[in-house]
Amino acid sequence: MDRKALSAAFPVTLPVLMGYLSIGIAFGLMLEKAGFNFIWAFFMSLTIYAGSGQYLGVSLLATAASLGTVAVMILLINFRHLVYGLSMLEKFRGMGRRKLYMIFSLTDETYALLAGAAVPVGVDPKNYYFSIAVLDQIYWIAGSVIGGVAGGLLAGKIDITGIDFAMTALFVVIAVEQWQSYKRHLPAFLGAGCTVLFLIIVPALWGLGQQQMLLVSLGVIVVLLLALRSRLEDRTEGEEVAAQ
Structure with a gap:
Protein backbone atom coordinates (compact mmCIF):
# COMPACT_ATOMS: atom_id res chain seq x y z
CA MET A 1 0.00 0.00 0.00
CA LEU A 154 -26.74 -4.85 24.60
CA ALA A 155 -29.22 -7.56 23.61
CA GLY A 156 -32.40 -7.08 25.63
CA LYS A 157 -31.08 -3.87 27.19
CA ILE A 158 -32.00 -1.41 24.45
CA ASP A 159 -34.87 -1.15 22.00
CA ILE A 160 -33.64 -0.81 18.42
CA THR A 161 -37.09 -0.75 16.87
CA GLY A 162 -37.04 1.48 13.81
CA ILE A 163 -33.27 1.42 13.32
CA ASP A 164 -33.81 -0.34 10.01
CA PHE A 165 -35.15 2.99 8.75
CA ALA A 166 -31.57 4.32 8.59
CA MET A 167 -31.02 3.15 5.01
CA THR A 168 -34.51 4.25 3.99
CA ALA A 169 -33.79 7.71 5.41
CA LEU A 170 -30.54 7.86 3.45
CA PHE A 171 -32.30 7.02 0.19
CA VAL A 172 -35.05 9.55 0.96
CA VAL A 173 -32.40 12.26 1.29
CA ILE A 174 -30.78 11.15 -1.99
CA ALA A 175 -34.19 11.10 -3.71
CA VAL A 176 -35.00 14.63 -2.49
CA GLU A 177 -31.64 15.93 -3.75
CA GLN A 178 -32.21 14.28 -7.13
CA TRP A 179 -35.72 15.73 -7.30
CA GLN A 180 -34.38 19.23 -6.66
CA SER A 181 -31.55 18.81 -9.16
CA TYR A 182 -33.73 17.98 -12.17
CA LYS A 183 -36.78 19.68 -13.65
CA ARG A 184 -38.09 16.46 -15.21
CA HIS A 185 -39.43 13.99 -12.68
CA LEU A 186 -40.65 11.20 -14.97
CA PRO A 187 -38.27 8.54 -13.51
CA ALA A 188 -39.47 9.34 -9.99
CA PHE A 189 -43.12 9.11 -11.03
CA LEU A 190 -42.47 5.83 -12.86
CA GLY A 191 -40.80 4.34 -9.81
CA ALA A 192 -43.46 5.44 -7.35
CA GLY A 193 -46.32 4.55 -9.69
CA CYS A 194 -45.07 1.05 -10.49
CA THR A 195 -44.36 0.30 -6.85
CA VAL A 196 -47.80 1.37 -5.64
CA LEU A 197 -49.52 -0.36 -8.57
CA PHE A 198 -47.83 -3.71 -8.03
CA LEU A 199 -48.16 -3.43 -4.27
CA ILE A 200 -51.91 -3.55 -4.88
CA ILE A 201 -52.08 -5.88 -7.88
CA VAL A 202 -49.54 -8.63 -7.11
CA PRO A 203 -50.90 -9.72 -3.69
CA ALA A 204 -54.53 -9.31 -4.80
CA LEU A 205 -54.37 -11.17 -8.13
CA TRP A 206 -51.63 -13.73 -7.57
CA GLY A 207 -51.49 -13.98 -3.80
CA LEU A 208 -47.74 -13.40 -3.75
CA GLY A 209 -45.80 -11.75 -0.94
CA GLN A 210 -43.84 -8.53 -0.64
CA GLN A 211 -40.62 -10.04 -1.97
CA GLN A 212 -42.27 -11.13 -5.22
CA MET A 213 -44.02 -7.77 -5.52
CA LEU A 214 -40.67 -6.01 -5.24
CA LEU A 215 -39.15 -8.24 -7.91
CA VAL A 216 -41.99 -7.52 -10.34
CA SER A 217 -42.02 -3.76 -9.73
CA LEU A 218 -38.23 -3.38 -9.95
CA GLY A 219 -38.15 -5.42 -13.15
CA VAL A 220 -40.87 -3.30 -14.78
CA ILE A 221 -39.18 -0.06 -13.66
CA VAL A 222 -35.86 -1.12 -15.20
CA VAL A 223 -37.56 -2.10 -18.49
CA LEU A 224 -39.48 1.19 -18.67
CA LEU A 225 -36.41 3.30 -17.95
CA LEU A 226 -34.41 1.45 -20.61
CA ALA A 227 -37.25 1.90 -23.12
CA LEU A 228 -37.48 5.63 -22.37
CA ARG A 229 -33.75 6.18 -22.06
CA SER A 230 -33.27 8.13 -25.32
CA ARG A 231 -36.26 10.36 -24.57
CA LEU A 232 -35.06 11.11 -21.06
CA GLU A 233 -31.51 11.85 -22.25
CA ASP A 234 -32.78 14.18 -24.99
CA ARG A 235 -34.82 16.15 -22.47
CA THR A 236 -31.89 16.39 -20.05
CA GLU A 237 -29.55 17.65 -22.77
CA GLY A 238 -32.18 20.18 -23.87
CA GLU A 239 -32.52 21.51 -20.33
CA GLU A 240 -28.74 21.88 -20.00
CA VAL A 241 -28.51 23.81 -23.27
CA ALA A 242 -31.40 26.07 -22.22
CA ALA A 243 -29.77 26.72 -18.87
CA GLN A 244 -26.54 27.80 -20.59
Missing part, protein backbone atom coordinates in the same frame (compact mmCIF):
# COMPACT_ATOMS: atom_id res chain seq x y z
CA ASP A 2 1.38 3.38 -1.01
CA ARG A 3 1.53 5.43 2.21
CA LYS A 4 1.71 8.71 0.33
CA ALA A 5 -1.46 7.89 -1.61
CA LEU A 6 -3.15 6.62 1.54
CA SER A 7 -2.35 9.84 3.42
CA ALA A 8 -3.71 11.91 0.53
CA ALA A 9 -6.88 9.82 0.25
CA PHE A 10 -7.80 9.80 3.94
CA PRO A 11 -8.99 13.45 4.25
CA VAL A 12 -11.09 13.05 1.10
CA THR A 13 -12.85 9.99 2.52
CA LEU A 14 -13.71 11.51 5.92
CA PRO A 15 -17.35 12.29 4.93
CA VAL A 16 -17.74 8.65 3.87
CA LEU A 17 -16.24 7.55 7.19
CA MET A 18 -18.95 9.44 9.10
CA GLY A 19 -21.74 8.04 6.97
CA TYR A 20 -20.50 4.45 6.75
CA LEU A 21 -19.89 4.16 10.48
CA SER A 22 -23.43 5.23 11.36
CA ILE A 23 -25.21 3.22 8.67
CA GLY A 24 -22.88 0.26 9.17
CA ILE A 25 -23.60 0.21 12.90
CA ALA A 26 -27.34 0.20 12.17
CA PHE A 27 -26.83 -2.76 9.82
CA GLY A 28 -24.83 -4.68 12.44
CA LEU A 29 -27.52 -4.08 15.06
CA MET A 30 -30.23 -5.29 12.69
CA LEU A 31 -28.28 -8.41 11.77
CA GLU A 32 -27.66 -9.24 15.44
CA LYS A 33 -31.33 -8.78 16.22
CA ALA A 34 -32.16 -11.22 13.39
CA GLY A 35 -29.98 -13.84 15.09
CA PHE A 36 -26.67 -13.44 13.24
CA ASN A 37 -23.61 -12.27 15.18
CA PHE A 38 -20.84 -9.84 14.24
CA ILE A 39 -18.91 -12.54 12.33
CA TRP A 40 -21.75 -12.60 9.80
CA ALA A 41 -21.63 -8.80 9.67
CA PHE A 42 -17.90 -8.89 8.97
CA PHE A 43 -18.05 -11.41 6.13
CA MET A 44 -21.15 -9.87 4.54
CA SER A 45 -19.45 -6.47 4.49
CA LEU A 46 -16.24 -8.03 3.20
CA THR A 47 -17.78 -10.06 0.37
CA ILE A 48 -21.09 -8.37 -0.50
CA TYR A 49 -20.27 -4.75 0.33
CA ALA A 50 -23.54 -3.17 -0.76
CA GLY A 51 -25.45 -1.09 1.76
CA SER A 52 -28.95 -1.46 0.36
CA GLY A 53 -28.26 -5.08 -0.59
CA GLN A 54 -27.07 -5.95 2.91
CA TYR A 55 -30.02 -4.23 4.56
CA LEU A 56 -32.29 -6.22 2.31
CA GLY A 57 -30.23 -9.31 3.09
CA VAL A 58 -31.17 -9.10 6.76
CA SER A 59 -34.86 -9.57 6.02
CA LEU A 60 -34.11 -12.23 3.39
CA LEU A 61 -32.03 -14.21 5.88
CA ALA A 62 -34.69 -13.85 8.54
CA THR A 63 -37.39 -15.18 6.19
CA ALA A 64 -35.18 -17.89 4.65
CA ALA A 65 -35.77 -16.59 1.11
CA SER A 66 -34.68 -18.79 -1.80
CA LEU A 67 -31.27 -18.25 -3.40
CA GLY A 68 -32.90 -17.32 -6.70
CA THR A 69 -35.01 -14.61 -5.11
CA VAL A 70 -31.97 -13.19 -3.32
CA ALA A 71 -29.87 -13.14 -6.51
CA VAL A 72 -32.51 -11.41 -8.66
CA MET A 73 -33.42 -8.81 -6.03
CA ILE A 74 -29.79 -7.89 -5.35
CA LEU A 75 -29.12 -7.65 -9.10
CA LEU A 76 -32.05 -5.31 -9.68
CA ILE A 77 -31.35 -3.15 -6.64
CA ASN A 78 -27.70 -2.71 -7.62
CA PHE A 79 -28.29 -2.50 -11.37
CA ARG A 80 -27.01 1.09 -11.41
CA HIS A 81 -23.50 -0.18 -10.65
CA LEU A 82 -23.25 -1.56 -14.19
CA VAL A 83 -23.40 2.03 -15.44
CA TYR A 84 -20.90 3.14 -12.79
CA GLY A 85 -18.41 0.54 -13.98
CA LEU A 86 -18.68 1.53 -17.63
CA SER A 87 -17.95 5.17 -16.83
CA MET A 88 -14.83 4.20 -14.86
CA LEU A 89 -13.14 2.05 -17.50
CA GLU A 90 -10.59 4.71 -18.38
CA LYS A 91 -9.69 5.48 -14.75
CA PHE A 92 -9.20 1.78 -14.01
CA ARG A 93 -7.10 1.12 -17.10
CA GLY A 94 -3.62 -0.10 -16.26
CA MET A 95 -4.42 -1.07 -12.67
CA GLY A 96 -3.63 -4.74 -13.23
CA ARG A 97 -5.12 -7.16 -10.73
CA ARG A 98 -6.37 -4.25 -8.62
CA LYS A 99 -8.90 -3.49 -11.37
CA LEU A 100 -11.08 -6.41 -10.23
CA TYR A 101 -11.22 -5.02 -6.71
CA MET A 102 -11.96 -1.51 -7.98
CA ILE A 103 -14.96 -2.85 -9.90
CA PHE A 104 -16.16 -4.78 -6.85
CA SER A 105 -15.76 -1.83 -4.46
CA LEU A 106 -17.59 0.74 -6.60
CA THR A 107 -20.32 1.82 -4.18
CA ASP A 108 -22.33 5.02 -4.65
CA GLU A 109 -20.07 7.00 -2.33
CA THR A 110 -16.80 5.60 -3.73
CA TYR A 111 -18.01 6.32 -7.25
CA ALA A 112 -18.79 9.92 -6.30
CA LEU A 113 -15.29 10.40 -4.88
CA LEU A 114 -13.56 8.77 -7.85
CA ALA A 115 -15.66 10.60 -10.43
CA GLY A 116 -14.60 13.98 -9.06
CA ALA A 117 -11.16 12.97 -7.82
CA ALA A 118 -8.42 15.58 -8.16
CA VAL A 119 -5.18 13.66 -7.67
CA PRO A 120 -2.69 15.63 -5.52
CA VAL A 121 0.62 16.57 -7.10
CA GLY A 122 3.27 13.89 -6.65
CA VAL A 123 0.78 11.10 -5.92
CA ASP A 124 0.33 8.18 -8.28
CA PRO A 125 -3.28 8.34 -9.61
CA LYS A 126 -3.85 4.58 -9.61
CA ASN A 127 -2.60 4.22 -6.02
CA TYR A 128 -4.77 7.18 -5.03
CA TYR A 129 -7.93 5.64 -6.50
CA PHE A 130 -7.12 2.29 -4.90
CA SER A 131 -6.56 3.91 -1.49
CA ILE A 132 -9.95 5.65 -1.64
CA ALA A 133 -11.70 2.36 -2.43
CA VAL A 134 -9.91 0.41 0.31
CA LEU A 135 -10.50 3.05 2.99
CA ASP A 136 -14.20 3.26 2.18
CA GLN A 137 -14.65 -0.49 2.55
CA ILE A 138 -12.68 -0.51 5.82
CA TYR A 139 -15.08 2.12 7.18
CA TRP A 140 -18.11 0.04 6.20
CA ILE A 141 -16.69 -3.16 7.69
CA ALA A 142 -15.75 -1.34 10.90
CA GLY A 143 -19.23 0.12 11.29
CA SER A 144 -21.03 -3.18 10.69
CA VAL A 145 -18.75 -5.08 13.11
CA ILE A 146 -19.17 -2.41 15.80
CA GLY A 147 -22.93 -2.65 15.37
CA GLY A 148 -22.84 -6.45 15.56
CA VAL A 149 -20.72 -6.46 18.71
CA ALA A 150 -22.83 -3.74 20.33
CA GLY A 151 -26.00 -5.62 19.46
CA GLY A 152 -24.66 -8.74 21.16
CA LEU A 153 -23.56 -6.91 24.29
Whole structure:
Protein backbone atom coordinates (compact mmCIF):
# COMPACT_ATOMS: atom_id res chain seq x y z
CA MET A 1 0.00 0.00 0.00
CA ASP A 2 1.38 3.38 -1.01
CA ARG A 3 1.53 5.43 2.21
CA LYS A 4 1.71 8.71 0.33
CA ALA A 5 -1.46 7.89 -1.61
CA LEU A 6 -3.15 6.62 1.54
CA SER A 7 -2.35 9.84 3.42
CA ALA A 8 -3.71 11.91 0.53
CA ALA A 9 -6.88 9.82 0.25
CA PHE A 10 -7.80 9.80 3.94
CA PRO A 11 -8.99 13.45 4.25
CA VAL A 12 -11.09 13.05 1.10
CA THR A 13 -12.85 9.99 2.52
CA LEU A 14 -13.71 11.51 5.92
CA PRO A 15 -17.35 12.29 4.93
CA VAL A 16 -17.74 8.65 3.87
CA LEU A 17 -16.24 7.55 7.19
CA MET A 18 -18.95 9.44 9.10
CA GLY A 19 -21.74 8.04 6.97
CA TYR A 20 -20.50 4.45 6.75
CA LEU A 21 -19.89 4.16 10.48
CA SER A 22 -23.43 5.23 11.36
CA ILE A 23 -25.21 3.22 8.67
CA GLY A 24 -22.88 0.26 9.17
CA ILE A 25 -23.60 0.21 12.90
CA ALA A 26 -27.34 0.20 12.17
CA PHE A 27 -26.83 -2.76 9.82
CA GLY A 28 -24.83 -4.68 12.44
CA LEU A 29 -27.52 -4.08 15.06
CA MET A 30 -30.23 -5.29 12.69
CA LEU A 31 -28.28 -8.41 11.77
CA GLU A 32 -27.66 -9.24 15.44
CA LYS A 33 -31.33 -8.78 16.22
CA ALA A 34 -32.16 -11.22 13.39
CA GLY A 35 -29.98 -13.84 15.09
CA PHE A 36 -26.67 -13.44 13.24
CA ASN A 37 -23.61 -12.27 15.18
CA PHE A 38 -20.84 -9.84 14.24
CA ILE A 39 -18.91 -12.54 12.33
CA TRP A 40 -21.75 -12.60 9.80
CA ALA A 41 -21.63 -8.80 9.67
CA PHE A 42 -17.90 -8.89 8.97
CA PHE A 43 -18.05 -11.41 6.13
CA MET A 44 -21.15 -9.87 4.54
CA SER A 45 -19.45 -6.47 4.49
CA LEU A 46 -16.24 -8.03 3.20
CA THR A 47 -17.78 -10.06 0.37
CA ILE A 48 -21.09 -8.37 -0.50
CA TYR A 49 -20.27 -4.75 0.33
CA ALA A 50 -23.54 -3.17 -0.76
CA GLY A 51 -25.45 -1.09 1.76
CA SER A 52 -28.95 -1.46 0.36
CA GLY A 53 -28.26 -5.08 -0.59
CA GLN A 54 -27.07 -5.95 2.91
CA TYR A 55 -30.02 -4.23 4.56
CA LEU A 56 -32.29 -6.22 2.31
CA GLY A 57 -30.23 -9.31 3.09
CA VAL A 58 -31.17 -9.10 6.76
CA SER A 59 -34.86 -9.57 6.02
CA LEU A 60 -34.11 -12.23 3.39
CA LEU A 61 -32.03 -14.21 5.88
CA ALA A 62 -34.69 -13.85 8.54
CA THR A 63 -37.39 -15.18 6.19
CA ALA A 64 -35.18 -17.89 4.65
CA ALA A 65 -35.77 -16.59 1.11
CA SER A 66 -34.68 -18.79 -1.80
CA LEU A 67 -31.27 -18.25 -3.40
CA GLY A 68 -32.90 -17.32 -6.70
CA THR A 69 -35.01 -14.61 -5.11
CA VAL A 70 -31.97 -13.19 -3.32
CA ALA A 71 -29.87 -13.14 -6.51
CA VAL A 72 -32.51 -11.41 -8.66
CA MET A 73 -33.42 -8.81 -6.03
CA ILE A 74 -29.79 -7.89 -5.35
CA LEU A 75 -29.12 -7.65 -9.10
CA LEU A 76 -32.05 -5.31 -9.68
CA ILE A 77 -31.35 -3.15 -6.64
CA ASN A 78 -27.70 -2.71 -7.62
CA PHE A 79 -28.29 -2.50 -11.37
CA ARG A 80 -27.01 1.09 -11.41
CA HIS A 81 -23.50 -0.18 -10.65
CA LEU A 82 -23.25 -1.56 -14.19
CA VAL A 83 -23.40 2.03 -15.44
CA TYR A 84 -20.90 3.14 -12.79
CA GLY A 85 -18.41 0.54 -13.98
CA LEU A 86 -18.68 1.53 -17.63
CA SER A 87 -17.95 5.17 -16.83
CA MET A 88 -14.83 4.20 -14.86
CA LEU A 89 -13.14 2.05 -17.50
CA GLU A 90 -10.59 4.71 -18.38
CA LYS A 91 -9.69 5.48 -14.75
CA PHE A 92 -9.20 1.78 -14.01
CA ARG A 93 -7.10 1.12 -17.10
CA GLY A 94 -3.62 -0.10 -16.26
CA MET A 95 -4.42 -1.07 -12.67
CA GLY A 96 -3.63 -4.74 -13.23
CA ARG A 97 -5.12 -7.16 -10.73
CA ARG A 98 -6.37 -4.25 -8.62
CA LYS A 99 -8.90 -3.49 -11.37
CA LEU A 100 -11.08 -6.41 -10.23
CA TYR A 101 -11.22 -5.02 -6.71
CA MET A 102 -11.96 -1.51 -7.98
CA ILE A 103 -14.96 -2.85 -9.90
CA PHE A 104 -16.16 -4.78 -6.85
CA SER A 105 -15.76 -1.83 -4.46
CA LEU A 106 -17.59 0.74 -6.60
CA THR A 107 -20.32 1.82 -4.18
CA ASP A 108 -22.33 5.02 -4.65
CA GLU A 109 -20.07 7.00 -2.33
CA THR A 110 -16.80 5.60 -3.73
CA TYR A 111 -18.01 6.32 -7.25
CA ALA A 112 -18.79 9.92 -6.30
CA LEU A 113 -15.29 10.40 -4.88
CA LEU A 114 -13.56 8.77 -7.85
CA ALA A 115 -15.66 10.60 -10.43
CA GLY A 116 -14.60 13.98 -9.06
CA ALA A 117 -11.16 12.97 -7.82
CA ALA A 118 -8.42 15.58 -8.16
CA VAL A 119 -5.18 13.66 -7.67
CA PRO A 120 -2.69 15.63 -5.52
CA VAL A 121 0.62 16.57 -7.10
CA GLY A 122 3.27 13.89 -6.65
CA VAL A 123 0.78 11.10 -5.92
CA ASP A 124 0.33 8.18 -8.28
CA PRO A 125 -3.28 8.34 -9.61
CA LYS A 126 -3.85 4.58 -9.61
CA ASN A 127 -2.60 4.22 -6.02
CA TYR A 128 -4.77 7.18 -5.03
CA TYR A 129 -7.93 5.64 -6.50
CA PHE A 130 -7.12 2.29 -4.90
CA SER A 131 -6.56 3.91 -1.49
CA ILE A 132 -9.95 5.65 -1.64
CA ALA A 133 -11.70 2.36 -2.43
CA VAL A 134 -9.91 0.41 0.31
CA LEU A 135 -10.50 3.05 2.99
CA ASP A 136 -14.20 3.26 2.18
CA GLN A 137 -14.65 -0.49 2.55
CA ILE A 138 -12.68 -0.51 5.82
CA TYR A 139 -15.08 2.12 7.18
CA TRP A 140 -18.11 0.04 6.20
CA ILE A 141 -16.69 -3.16 7.69
CA ALA A 142 -15.75 -1.34 10.90
CA GLY A 143 -19.23 0.12 11.29
CA SER A 144 -21.03 -3.18 10.69
CA VAL A 145 -18.75 -5.08 13.11
CA ILE A 146 -19.17 -2.41 15.80
CA GLY A 147 -22.93 -2.65 15.37
CA GLY A 148 -22.84 -6.45 15.56
CA VAL A 149 -20.72 -6.46 18.71
CA ALA A 150 -22.83 -3.74 20.33
CA GLY A 151 -26.00 -5.62 19.46
CA GLY A 152 -24.66 -8.74 21.16
CA LEU A 153 -23.56 -6.91 24.29
CA LEU A 154 -26.74 -4.85 24.60
CA ALA A 155 -29.22 -7.56 23.61
CA GLY A 156 -32.40 -7.08 25.63
CA LYS A 157 -31.08 -3.87 27.19
CA ILE A 158 -32.00 -1.41 24.45
CA ASP A 159 -34.87 -1.15 22.00
CA ILE A 160 -33.64 -0.81 18.42
CA THR A 161 -37.09 -0.75 16.87
CA GLY A 162 -37.04 1.48 13.81
CA ILE A 163 -33.27 1.42 13.32
CA ASP A 164 -33.81 -0.34 10.01
CA PHE A 165 -35.15 2.99 8.75
CA ALA A 166 -31.57 4.32 8.59
CA MET A 167 -31.02 3.15 5.01
CA THR A 168 -34.51 4.25 3.99
CA ALA A 169 -33.79 7.71 5.41
CA LEU A 170 -30.54 7.86 3.45
CA PHE A 171 -32.30 7.02 0.19
CA VAL A 172 -35.05 9.55 0.96
CA VAL A 173 -32.40 12.26 1.29
CA ILE A 174 -30.78 11.15 -1.99
CA ALA A 175 -34.19 11.10 -3.71
CA VAL A 176 -35.00 14.63 -2.49
CA GLU A 177 -31.64 15.93 -3.75
CA GLN A 178 -32.21 14.28 -7.13
CA TRP A 179 -35.72 15.73 -7.30
CA GLN A 180 -34.38 19.23 -6.66
CA SER A 181 -31.55 18.81 -9.16
CA TYR A 182 -33.73 17.98 -12.17
CA LYS A 183 -36.78 19.68 -13.65
CA ARG A 184 -38.09 16.46 -15.21
CA HIS A 185 -39.43 13.99 -12.68
CA LEU A 186 -40.65 11.20 -14.97
CA PRO A 187 -38.27 8.54 -13.51
CA ALA A 188 -39.47 9.34 -9.99
CA PHE A 189 -43.12 9.11 -11.03
CA LEU A 190 -42.47 5.83 -12.86
CA GLY A 191 -40.80 4.34 -9.81
CA ALA A 192 -43.46 5.44 -7.35
CA GLY A 193 -46.32 4.55 -9.69
CA CYS A 194 -45.07 1.05 -10.49
CA THR A 195 -44.36 0.30 -6.85
CA VAL A 196 -47.80 1.37 -5.64
CA LEU A 197 -49.52 -0.36 -8.57
CA PHE A 198 -47.83 -3.71 -8.03
CA LEU A 199 -48.16 -3.43 -4.27
CA ILE A 200 -51.91 -3.55 -4.88
CA ILE A 201 -52.08 -5.88 -7.88
CA VAL A 202 -49.54 -8.63 -7.11
CA PRO A 203 -50.90 -9.72 -3.69
CA ALA A 204 -54.53 -9.31 -4.80
CA LEU A 205 -54.37 -11.17 -8.13
CA TRP A 206 -51.63 -13.73 -7.57
CA GLY A 207 -51.49 -13.98 -3.80
CA LEU A 208 -47.74 -13.40 -3.75
CA GLY A 209 -45.80 -11.75 -0.94
CA GLN A 210 -43.84 -8.53 -0.64
CA GLN A 211 -40.62 -10.04 -1.97
CA GLN A 212 -42.27 -11.13 -5.22
CA MET A 213 -44.02 -7.77 -5.52
CA LEU A 214 -40.67 -6.01 -5.24
CA LEU A 215 -39.15 -8.24 -7.91
CA VAL A 216 -41.99 -7.52 -10.34
CA SER A 217 -42.02 -3.76 -9.73
CA LEU A 218 -38.23 -3.38 -9.95
CA GLY A 219 -38.15 -5.42 -13.15
CA VAL A 220 -40.87 -3.30 -14.78
CA ILE A 221 -39.18 -0.06 -13.66
CA VAL A 222 -35.86 -1.12 -15.20
CA VAL A 223 -37.56 -2.10 -18.49
CA LEU A 224 -39.48 1.19 -18.67
CA LEU A 225 -36.41 3.30 -17.95
CA LEU A 226 -34.41 1.45 -20.61
CA ALA A 227 -37.25 1.90 -23.12
CA LEU A 228 -37.48 5.63 -22.37
CA ARG A 229 -33.75 6.18 -22.06
CA SER A 230 -33.27 8.13 -25.32
CA ARG A 231 -36.26 10.36 -24.57
CA LEU A 232 -35.06 11.11 -21.06
CA GLU A 233 -31.51 11.85 -22.25
CA ASP A 234 -32.78 14.18 -24.99
CA ARG A 235 -34.82 16.15 -22.47
CA THR A 236 -31.89 16.39 -20.05
CA GLU A 237 -29.55 17.65 -22.77
CA GLY A 238 -32.18 20.18 -23.87
CA GLU A 239 -32.52 21.51 -20.33
CA GLU A 240 -28.74 21.88 -20.00
CA VAL A 241 -28.51 23.81 -23.27
CA ALA A 242 -31.40 26.07 -22.22
CA ALA A 243 -29.77 26.72 -18.87
CA GLN A 244 -26.54 27.80 -20.59
